[in-house]
Amino acid sequence: MSFSQALSGLKAASKNLSVIGNNIANSATYGFKTGTMAFADMFAGSKVGVGVRISNVVQNFNDGPTITTDRGLDVAISGNGFFRLEAENGTIFYARNGQFLLQPDRTITSMEGFKLTGYPVDNGVIQQGANPVPITIPEGILGAKQTTQGFMQVNLSSTSPVITAPFEPSKPDTYSWVTSTTVFDSLGNAHNMNLYFVKTADNSWEMYYQDGSVANSPVVPDPTPTVPPAPPAAGIPITFDTNGNITSINGSTPPDFTFDITTEPLNGAPSFTFSLDFAKSTQQNLSANSVSNNFQDGYAPGEFVGFQINDDGTIEGLYSNQQRQLLGQIILASFANPEGLQPEGNNVWSETRSSGQSRVGIANTGSLGLLVSGALESSNVDQGQELVNMIVAQRNYQANAQTIKTQDQILGTLVNLR
Incomplete structure (x- = not known):
């Protein structure tokens, strides 16, 4: 039995080192959330345990440090919430990484190509509560407005x-x-x-x-x-x-x-x-x-010269006639149990039964956090703590290996009895 106990310990320690290594590898990944291995002991009909098993990998969704980038397409979330992204096949993902790109078709996407979604605009008014749609940045001119x-x-x-x-x-x-x-x-x-x-x-x-x-x-x-x-x-x-x-x-x-x-x-x-x-x-x-x-209140027509993402998630077009026009508003999604989200790689998560259904809204309302334009949320990995965790996991691995060695010596003694 001691062999199986030690082998389960070796396996668990190895998996724990994998989680720690992944945390350290992603310490510079924007929006990354630290993972922690959860263990559970195993019993087989007696009070003597038969080893350890991996219960879960728990994610820490505490905020990472916010750093200023001054890049117009960078947006950080401070507090609760996730960006809502849509893949080409319509699959919905959620992310904390606010590094976005402007594509040739004028849609805003994540670095991996998922489209950022939000509320549309109709006649200059944000349609809050409407079905979220991919946000686009049109380049057309802003027509003149007659003075009233x-x-x-x-x-x-x-x-x-x-x-x-x-x-x-x-x-x-x-x-x-x-x-x-x-x-x-x-x-x-x-x-x-x-x-x-x-x-x-x-x-x-x-x-x-x-x-x-x-x-x-x-x-x-x-x-x-x-x-x-x-x-x-x-x-x-x-x-x-x-x-x-x-x-x-x-x-x-x-x-x-x-x-x-x-x-x-x-x-x-x-x-x-x-x-x-x-x-x-x-x-x-x-x-x-x-x-x-x-x-x-009137103005001449103007050509599109750029756009700006505001801290409330609204996106404004900037025009040569010094006017601004609303183009959309970024929404955030929250979950009853964020730790139940399924990591999908590429800095995104997907909804599961454990996480509960997403609840969407605008920043700084309800339980949703703030948006910070021109900034990014860093990984919340504490490298110092991870290095300590690595030493502990290494010692656990060594100790389990020593259990196997000791059991082998005992068996050798029994075999050599005459």
């Missing part, structure tokens, strides 16, 4: 003199100040809208606008006298209170300080109307009229 609304915060100097002469855009002495805002039509043409301000009395102003990108465009309201002669049309009225706060514009009172501006047709694009909000504009005694804030 704008915001401008100005300060009109209270020391500006009152203008009595009829307004004419070609005569600077008939208006107090001119500024402009750029808006975009449906084809992405820029319209430089000139805004003319005329102080008509204390705390009272009028405004005219003109599409400066179109030659000979009319001024609105039209200040030209009609025939038969009549007074010029008044501009859009703006009034302030004695504290310099705007009280009305074109008849609108708080909280609505917007009015509509219509552009002229340009390069095949029709005219369009957008609303301009002058809320928070003031009249204060500054040395000059000024614009402190100017925003509008």
